[in-house]
Amino acid sequence: MDRIIYKIATKAQWAEAERAGSFAGAPVDHADGYIxxxxxxxxxxxxxxxxxxxxxxxxxxxDTDGMGEALKWEVSRGGALFPHLYAPLSLSAVVWVKALPIGPDGAHDFPEMDG
Known part of the structure; x- marks a missing residue:
């Protein structure tokens, strides 16, 4: 499985995570019971x-190293395996945070990603 995984979050959600010292998830994460x-x-x-x-x-x-059993790869959209974290995300696992602006075509303009 991929060592680097990605979370899309609002700037406000991430600012709260930085204040709290960990990311507990967005509203959809709370509803589903995992990030x-x-x-x-x-x-x-x-x-x-x-x-x-x-x-x-x-x-x-x-970086998924150190997440242990809290990280599960589960079938989701289209039968693909998606990473789900059943614990708060420690900010020490974060490799980088970059803006995700909307490009001229109306889609999000992604930075280069590992994996």
Missing amino acids: HFSTAAQAKETAAKHFAGQDDLLLVAV
């Missing part, structure tokens, strides 16, 4: 499906 992540190959589709038109977003790259 949703995507692989590099899945992130653009996730943005288009769940965040279309939102321009206050960040892309958070996360």
